[in-house]
Amino acid sequence: MTRTTSRRSVLAGTGLAVASAGCVGRVRNIVSREPSDQLMLEIVTVPADTDPNAVRIARHLSEHMNEAGIDTRIDTVNLDDLLRRSLLNHDFDIYVGQFPEAMPFEPDALYSFANSRFAAESGWQNPFGFTELAVDDLLSEQRSAGAEDRDAVLAELQETVCELQPFSVVAFPDAVTAYRDERFDGWEFGHPTSAQGLLRLSYVPPEEREGTDTDTEEDADADESNTLRLTTTDDRITENWNPIAVEYRRHGTFTSMLYDPLVRRHDDGPLPWLAEGWEWLDSETIRIDLREVEWHDGEPLTADDVAFTYEFLEDTSMGEAETPIPTPIFRGRSTIPESVTAVDRSTVELDVGSVNPDVGARALEIPVLPEHIWSDRTELVSIAGIAVDEEITEALVSPNDDPVGSGPIRLVESTAETEVIFERNPDHFLRTLDPLEEVDDDPNPSTGETDTDPVTDARPIPNAYRGKPSFERIVIEVVPSDIAAVQQVGDGLADGTLSNLGPDAVPRVGREADARLVSVRSAAFYHVGYNVRRAPLSNPRFRAIIASMLDKTTIVDDAFEGYAAPATSMLAASPELVPEELRWDDDRGTDPVHPFYGSNGALDTDAVRDAFRDAGYRYNEAGELLARDQ
Numbered sequence: 199m200t201r202t203t204s205r206r207s208v209l210a211g212t213g214l215a216v217a218s219a220g221c222v223g224r225v226r227n228i229v230s231r232e233p234s235d236q237l238m239l240e241i242v243t244v245p246a247d248t249d250p251n252a253v254r255i256a257r258h259l260s261e262h263m264n265e266a267g268i269d270t271r272i273d274t275v276n277l278d279d280l281l282r283r284s285l286l287n288h289d290f291d292i293y294v295g296q297f298p299e300a301m302p303f304e305p306d307a308l309y310s311f312a313n314s315r316f317a318a319e320s321g322w323q324n325p326f327g328f329t330e331l332a333v334d335d336l337l338s339e340q341r342s343a344g345a346e347d348r349d350a351v352l353a354e355l356q357e358t359v360c361e362l363q364p365f366s367v368v369a370f371p372d373a374v375t376a377y378r379d380e381r382f383d384g385w386e387f388g389h390p391t392s393a394q395g396l397l398r399l400s401y402v403p404p405e406e407r408e409g410t411d412t413d414t415e416e417d418a419d420a421d422e423s424n425t426l427r428l429t430t431t432d433d434r435i436t437e438n439w440n441p442i443a444v445e446y447r448r449h450g451t452f453t454s455m456l457y458d459p460l461v462r463r464h465d466d467g468p469l470p471w472l473a474e475g476w477e478w479l480d481s482e483t484i485r486i487d488l489r490e491v492e493w494h495d496g497e498p499l500t501a502d503d504v505a506f507t508y509e510f511l512e513d514t515s516m517g518e519a520e521t522p523i524p525t526p527i528f529r530g531r532s533t534i535p536e537s538v539t540a541v542d543r544s545t546v547e548l549d550v551g552s553v554n555p556d557v558g559a560r561a562l563e564i565p566v567l568p569e570h571i572w573s574d575r576t577e578l579v580s581i582a583g584i585a586v587d588e589e590i591t592e593a594l595v596s597p598n599d600d601p602v603g604s605g606p607i608r609l610v611e612s613t614a615e616t617e618v619i620f621e622r623n624p625d626h627f628l629r630t631l632d633p634l635e636e637v638d639d640d641p642n643p644s645t646g647e648t649d650t651d652p653v654t655d656a657r658p659i660p661n662a663y664r665g666k667p668s669f670e671r672i673v674i675e676v677v678p679s680d681i682a683a684v685q686q687v688g689d690g691l692a693d694g695t696l697s698n699l700g701p702d703a704v705p706r707v708g709r710e711a712d713a714r715l716v717s718v719r720s721a722a723f724y725h726v727g728y729n730v731r732r733a734p735l736s737n738p739r740f741r742a743i744i745a746s747m748l749d750k751t752t753i754v755d756d757a758f759e760g761y762a763a764p765a766t767s768m769l770a771a772s773p774e775l776v777p778e779e780l781r782w783d784d785d786r787g788t789d790p791v792h793p794f795y796g797s798n799g800a801l802d803t804d805a806v807r808d809a810f811r812d813a814g815y816r817y818n819e820a821g822e823l824l825a826r827d828q
Contacts (some may be wrong), residue, residue, distance in 0.1 A: 310530030321526025457565035
């Protein structure tokens with residue numbers, strides 16, 4: 199008789215009695231070597247008060263794996279600990295997390311996420327230790343393919359990665375935030391937790407607010423301070439402002455506002471930012487003209503800073519270590535240029551080889567660092583909690599207490615785990631632009647066949663950003679839960695929530711008379727990552743069976759309460775790039791590559807056990823799945 203487990207028993211609640219089991223299980227299996235030793239795996243993720251969606255996915259998978267005979271435990275850790283374990287130390291069996299890109303990203307992001315050249319490095323590039331030469335070849339081919347051929351290469355690449363499952367895409371969530379629109383408007387026009395979204399906000403003076411008595415002392419104080427008040431459950435921004443510290447960055451919203459990139463992604467195309475424009479001189483060379491800007495300390499930003507940044511991202515020791523120590527973030531972008539040359543004070547040339555123009559533009563999406571600050575952070579150091587084999591530099595672990603960037607905000611003060619305050623950079627180039635000047639906001643990215651038709655991109659800054667930021671200060675307060683964050687907005691103590699709200703907090707927004715809800719589909723997909731360095735997760739057949747224990751439709755309906763979309767490919771935020779056979783079909787209701795073993799949220803455990811036996815694994819008399827060598 200087919201045995202099933204109820205989907206409600208899997209997903210109901212998030213209160214977990216968890217224990218660290220992966221390492222313990224491995225030690226027990228090594229020491230005992232008894233024929234009855236059960237396979238033990240650990241799933242690591244963040245606790246429910248940090249991200250209820252992630253822990254519900256972990257619970258869903260753990261319950262199903264336990265039912266299939268695998269002793270599975272959940273270990274909940276702080277987000278920075280999760281990133282250290284998974285991205286830096288590679289000390290995990292399975293993790294549940296989110297991809298760091300909140301906005302739809304260029305598909306070349308797959309290059310660093312799955313290329314075997316990065317398998318031994320730390321960071322978001324290939325945290326799984328995945329090595330597959332066929333995937334490497336496709337990753338390289340998509341970088342150089344022309345516009346007509348690239349879609350076919352990307353389709354084959356997605357199909358191959360989905361088949362081998364170094365990670366399982368679960369769902370693309372909605373970025374859900376609560377806000378008040380009395381003092382600032384424009385929340386609905388941009389991603390609410392991105393730098394672009396915050397920069398698009400416009401301050402509403404007291405005299406222009408509907409139904410407001412502008413003569414009150416409170417309104418006068420608000421008008422004078424012009425402070426954007428935000429609330430979040432993530433306290434890491436109160437302790438670390440290092441744009442290349444991977445364990446302290448999720449979407450990098452505020453570090454990207456402290457440090458300007460050459461190009462910022464806007465809607466569907468790249469927007470010149472520090473770069474006033476760029477030109478393809480030939481099929482391999484990009485020339486960049488820089489704006490005249492200054493660092494926060496008054497020093498001029500020059501082409502030498504840009505050239506230094508690219509060199510520094512490739513080796514943060516700047517030649518002091520025996521082997522290069524690259525930054526574990528922006529790795530995919532920093533590997534695109536083959537060389538970077540400061541032609542003069544305001545001109546930079548990048549030799550990017552024969553790459554697709556979209557890939558070349560992606561190379562410009564890095565934060566530019568001041569050479570006079572970061573060149574002194576090349577010393578080799580060590581830090582507790584980071585157990586990497588390679589050496590590490592001060593640049594990678596420094597909290598960057600006094601950040602000196604060129605961005606539209608500057609750090610004022612911070613109280614760890616409580617509050618952080620930023621102020622507007624009055625000298626930022628956006629402030630000099632007339633918001634009333636009529637400009638063409640249509641995207642005009644540098645694309646085309648560059649070997650025959652070089653393209654110059656000198657787009658004007660769109661009206662949405664001109665004269666911004668409209669706030670003088672940002673005050674971010676840390677609160678213990680999503681419910682508390684919504685309460686702050688409802689009580690008028692905050693203008694908006696910064697961290698994404700879990701589904702449990704959404705009904706509370708509706709009960710707050712002055713709170714509004716904005717929901718935007720995020721590209722930061724939830725996924726289950728497998729450490730393929732370790733058996734049995736090194737076996738693609740084993741990973742495929744685990745992937746088929748994920749009922750993504752049920753997870754979206756019950757865990758996310760519909761505020762997400764199930765998916766198979768990591769590029770599903772750009773559906774035009776996903777081949778038909780990988781697109782989610784709501785009528786089918788299951789993954790087209792690794793369909794769920796069961797129906798309506800109930801696991802068919804007999805089918806799962808048969809799949810494990812077919813893959814060469816054995817069960818003991820107690821129904822426990824044994825390690826492969828038992």
